[in-house]
Amino acid sequence: MPPDSTEIAIIGGGVIGLATAMRLAAEGREVTLVEPNKPGSGASYGNAGTVADYAVIPVGTPAVLRNLPSLLFKRDSPLSIRRSALPALMPWLLRFAWQSLPQNAEKNAAAIATLLMDSLSGWRELASQIGANDLLRQNGCLYLYSSKQAFASASADIGLRTKYGIGQEFLTADEVAAIEPKLPPFEGGGVLFPHAVNLTDPGAMMERLAKAAAAAGVRFITARAERIARGDGQVHVTGEALDLLAKTVVIAAGAHSKMLAAQAGDHVALDTERGYHVEFDMQTPLLSRPVCPTARAFYLVPMANRLRVAGTVELGGLNAPPSPRRIELLERGARAIFPTLGKPDRTWLGFRPSVPNSVPVIRSSRGGSNIILAFGHGHLGLTLAPVTARMVSAIIGRRPNSLPVHS
Ligand SMILES: Cc1cc2nc3c(=O)[nH]c(=O)nc-3n(C[C@H](O)[C@H](O)[C@H](O)COP(=O)(O)OP(=O)(O)OC[C@H]3O[C@@H](n4cnc5c(N)ncnc54)[C@H](O)[C@@H]3O)c2cc1C
DSSP states (O other), X not given: OOOEEEEEEEEOOSHHHHHHHHHHHHTTOOEEEEOSSSTTOSHHHHSOOEEOTTOOSOSOOHHHHHHHHHHHHSTTOSEEEOGGGHHHHHHHHHHHHHHTSHHHHHHXXXXXHHHHTTHHHHHHHHHHHTTOGGGEEOSOEEEEESSHHHHHHTHHHHHHHHHTTOOOEEXXXXXXXXXXXXSOOOSSEEEEETTOEEESOHHHHHHHHHHHHHHTTOEEEOOOOOEEEEETTEEEEEETTEEEEXXXXXXXXXXXXXXXXXXXXXXXXXEEEEEEEEEEEOSSOSOSSOEEEGGGTEEXXXXXXXEEEEEEEEEOTTTSOOOHHHHHHHHHHHHHHSXXXXXXXXXXXXXXXXXTTSOOEEEEETTEEEEEEEEOOGGGHHHXXXXXXXXXXXXXXXXXXXXXXXX
C-alpha cells in the first residue's frame, strides 16, 4: 500500500502538539497528529495547571548551583536524583551547571521572559477559541515564604521579576490570611501574582483542545512514530501501523523527543525532570487560587472537586517506576499545611521535557526546515503552548517571528 500523506504531521499530542495542531488547522492547513496514547494524557494532564507568566527564573541559577549537592542528595529535598541514573545524567548535569552561572542564567531569564510575554493573552485567546473559558480561573497565584528570612533570601528572584515587569504584590502574613483564610498561621509573607491565570482542570482542558482540533479538521492517528527520514522533498514518518509522508513534520513528543530529533540531525541535550502529583477529593475548596509554599517546590491547587498537590523534581530518566518516597514527600508536605488531609485519592508521575538552560527548543531542524522542533518546555509547557503554536506557525509560514529562536 502507498504511504498516507499529509501537509503537516505533528508527532506528539500533548499540550504543545495539540495547541499547534489547533492553530495550524484554524489557519487552513491540513494537519495530521500522531499520538500513541489518549491525546493530552502525558505531562500535560497532571501538571499544576498554572499559566505562570511570572516564572521568568530558569531552573538553573547561581543559588541553585551553590546548593546543588545538598539539594540533590539531602533526604527529603524537593530536588532529588536517582543514584542509578547519575552516570547517564552527568552530561546533562554538567551543562545544567554551566547554564546556572550568573551570566548564563541572566541570559536564559531574558529569553524566558520574552517567551512569557504573550502567554496569558495566548491562553485567553485559545480558551475562547475552543469554548473553554469556564476552565480558566483568573484569580492570581500566590508564593508563600515561610519565614522573614526566607522572604529576604528571595530578594534576587523578586528583583529579577521586577526587572521583567512582572506584577507582584507583597503581602504580610495577615494579608495572606485575609485572602486565603484556611491556610495555617505562619511567620513570613507572600508574593501575589495578581494577573496570573490557572486551569481548573488540565485534563478537561486537553479533552476540549483535542475535540476542538478534530472539529477544525485535524486528523488523529493512534500510533507511535519510530523513525523519521527526509527524502524527495518530503519527510517519511514510520512506525508500527504508521506510514505517513508529510511536507513538514513537527516534533512535539515532549520528554520523548530526543531520539526523533537526533534522526532529524539535531542532538539536543533533552532529559526529564520527573514530577509528581497527589490529589485529595473534596467538595469545598481549601484555597481560591494556586498556592506555592516555595521551600517545598510544589503547588497546592484547587481543581474541580479536588485539591491537587503537584511539583518537586526527581532526576532519573524515563524508565524507572514512580518513587513511593517522592509521593510520600508530597503527601507529608500537604499535611504539614492542611493536617486534616487523609490519604490521597490518586497519585501520578509525569515527565517534564527539560533542557539545561530551561529555554524550550522551538526552531527548524539544522538538517532542513521541513522538520521543526517544538519541545523542551520543562516547567512551563502548559504556559507556553499557545506561544509555541504561534512560533511554529510563523516558521512554517516563513513569516518573521518577533520571538527569539533558541538552540
Ligand atoms: C508535576 C508537574 C507540574 C507542572 N506544572 C506546570 C504548570 O503549572 N504550568 C506549566 O506551564 N507547566 C507545568 N508543568 C510542565 C508541563 O506539564 C510540561 O512542560 C508540558 O505538559 C509539556 O507538554 P508536551 O506536549 O511537550 O509533552 P507531553 O504532555 O508529555 O506530551 C508529549 C506527547 O508525545 C507523545 N509521544 C511520545 N513519544 C511519541 C512518539 N514516538 N510518537 C508519537 N507521540 C509520542 C506522548 O504520548 C505524549 O502524549 C508541570 C509538569 C509536572 C510534571
